[in-house]
Amino acid sequence: MAKKITSKDEDFSQWYQDIIREGKLADHSPVRGCMVIRPNGYALWENMQDALDQMFKDTGHENAYFPLFIPKSFLSKEAQHVEGFAKECAVVTHSRLQSSDDGVEVDPDSKLEEELIVRPTSETIIWDSYRNWIQSYRDLPILINQWANVVRWEMRTRLFLRTMEFLWQEGHTAHATKEEAVDETKQMLEVYRTFAEEYMAMPVVTGVKTESERFAGAVDTYCIETLLQDNKALQAGTSHFLGQNFAKAFDVKFQSSEGQHEYVWATSWGVSTRLIGGLIMTHSDDQGLVLPPKLAPNQVFIVPIWKSDEQKEQVLDYCHEIMDELKELNVRIKLDHRENMSPGWKFNEHEAAGIPLRLTIGPRDLENNNVELARRDTGNKEIVDREGIAQKVANLLETIQDKLFETAQQRIQDNTHSVDSYDEFKEVIENEGGFVYAHWDGTAETEEKIKDETKATIRCIPLEDGEEGECMVTGKPSEQKVLFARAY
Amino acid sequence: MAKKITSKDEDFSQWYQDIIREGKLADHSPVRGCMVIRPNGYALWENMQDALDQMFKDTGHENAYFPLFIPKSFLSKEAQHVEGFAKECAVVTHSRLQSSDDGVEVDPDSKLEEELIVRPTSETIIWDSYRNWIQSYRDLPILINQWANVVRWEMRTRLFLRTMEFLWQEGHTAHATKEEAVDETKQMLEVYRTFAEEYMAMPVVTGVKTESERFAGAVDTYCIETLLQDNKALQAGTSHFLGQNFAKAFDVKFQSSEGQHEYVWATSWGVSTRLIGGLIMTHSDDQGLVLPPKLAPNQVFIVPIWKSDEQKEQVLDYCHEIMDELKELNVRIKLDHRENMSPGWKFNEHEAAGIPLRLTIGPRDLENNNVELARRDTGNKEIVDREGIAQKVANLLETIQDKLFETAQQRIQDNTHSVDSYDEFKEVIENEGGFVYAHWDGTAETEEKIKDETKATIRCIPLEDGEEGECMVTGKPSEQKVLFARAY
Structure with a gap:
């Protein structure tokens, strides 16, 4: 039951695909450039969402949801913006199918009066709403985030890193002053830096993009950039100061406390499922995925081993006691008691899934009041006392989290x-x-x-x-x- | 600062729109039939999602994500299915815009080889994946749920109840036996019934649809149905036993433990943002939204009242102490200390937002060690002791939750x-x-x-x-x- 993972030194690109396949993170879909995010990949995304969402709420943001479709005319209201996105738009033109000889065809009578664009980003549709919501300085700031899918018609795609449809969050804020908007832009950049480094254990450099790399419609684009194991860089998140560009395009003014009518200042900022690609390429090895404990859907898995029914009962009891102790410390744990698979098969499967710690528990461990503990990141194994195992595991998870960051940091420094x-x-x-x-x-x-x-x-x-x-x-x-x- | 809510006896439909507007739940969007879900509405949806998601996970389901786009040819593989959805499909036909005299136009050279449908539901794209995932009985069951947006080109729309784009969850499961699939279908119906009654305080009848009302492609459609305050019924959730229809359409077979190759049995089940419409029409009154405490984004708001700076400090200290006690009991609470609005204005605003309980705290309450407590559902006010206030509030929230259910149940019984x-x-x-x-x-x-x-x-x-x-x-x-x- 050997895993089929190409060595990353041999072929990094193939290694990346193998990690995703063996870790059951995602599949290519029959729609070119789209992906199917499998349960293992989605659980990881959910943990990333939870951490980010809490950070957004802690900085005063609320979630909302805006339409998937953007009228074609909206896109062209901001000149830079339409230039940046016009060549990669999925365009909806009809609303019905009808029967035909080979199945179904588009009903030509259902042609739309105005074509709709599947959102590549939501500045235009959101600023159209903000015009209705903002009259006075009392309505500001508006601090909104949206979790959504977006579509950019990319020709060269790669799972997670660049897909036609991807999942992301996009923050869109409106402010009374330039200073406040710039502060917000920088604050969210710092949120991204913190998330990348403290949760993903992925060190980043923060900076400003040059004009040619700026977001279409932004005055300034701030970014976090990381360096992956193949020594290529990845833009991992961006925070844009939009000035008054979208306020002007959508005519969004407010009455200031002095009674003046002024254009509103804006920011937008986003990270996406691309982060999962960055995470994989930062930590994984030739055995498969390596996940930082803070984001791993399962942090620990237990493989029980027995030879007789009597042993089985005793071993499972022992495992359940340990699980209960670990759950009290909020450790995410999974007991793998499937009977039709060998321990070695399970080791391989969970290794490929990147679970940070493995506990192996057999009859001899019961006799000696022991547990065998194996780290995914270093491969180190040790026999530890049953007594105090929960705290030991919790501490070790923190150690692993720190170690992954340090290793990545050292690698980036060296390169x-x-x-x-x-x-x-x-x-x-x-x-x-x-x-x-x-x-x-x-x-x-x-x-x-x-x-x-x-x-x-x-x-x-x-x-x-x-x-x-x-x-x-x-x-x-x-x-x-x-x-x-x-x-x- | 009177609210502008039409009486529901006078014009139920206008009342419903007024509730949504004054509660800041959602707006109509410039794209016909789509809605903007505002922060108040989205926070409610997030609470509904959290409760449902936990129930799905407790019954063994995992989340995943499948593509937004479905190749046109996929839809036609299941005959009933395409018949049901062909007339309400958003069809993507092109992938680029280009400059024109009046802004931008669709680039005719970017016509797609095969048109893509924006998913109206995901059976077809998901069963195409399941074909790759299922070989043997060991791969079954597959118990997957997806949180997503879907699009159905509806001509007559109404915020939440029927919109062109809506948010939902769709479960898609695959089983080795008919019996197991039927059990799953019924189990998820029971999850929906429990959620509707215990969280939404919305009594429902459970049953099976007739053939003409069945989901397109289902063998049996189970549903929960409720009765709203205008005495019209609402289908609030459906759970479908799909038989082997989609397995046959997508050629998904598995090898049974006896070595036979058999078609896989399927279910799908979903609830959507439509539930929010049901919630509004079940409990709200002529003062605005009424929310059951278990789902209310804020369960309690405190309005502090003061006349001097000295009083302000004392009152706010007193409020913060009470807030801390309430937070210890996991009560979701908001202190409204905005200075540019009168208490009456705040009362109105939070009343329209459906917050279940209001605490009013002024200098006299400090003197007497009191708090004024007002219920949103009954309008009852009482002065209660500061001592033990947190437990009192927590109990009252439970009472309100029960009362809303009982009131709705009585109303439905009477009708x-x-x-x-x-x-x-x-x-x-x-x-x-x-x-x-x-x-x-x-x-x-x-x-x-x-x-x-x-x-x-x-x-x-x-x-x-x-x-x-x-x-x-x-x-x-x-x-x-x-x-x-x-x-x-």
């Missing part, structure tokens, strides 16, 4: 470079990959030239101040080094 | 009739409405005739056995009386 010449840059990008800090003159032309010549893009202008210098390509002045990488 | 002749039937349906039990000969012809002549439909054949008799229309034998009503 982060700072260069001073374009030759050095090209050599590092080509031979080592990873994050590369370098000076850039701030122009779109130079950015484009570097991208064309090296396939590396500017991931962000880091938020921390850096030293001044000269662009590695043009020699023109540069305020600080920016972060380059080849990216997904 | 349930049993008739023996068609004349009597017509008179009751026309003059009183409500639920009407009557004998029916079991034919679609008679059912249709009754519907044409009275606008009443058979809501269900009740699960409890009734006495035999003769059809009120044809005089032919009838096994038991069935439940008629005019319905939404």
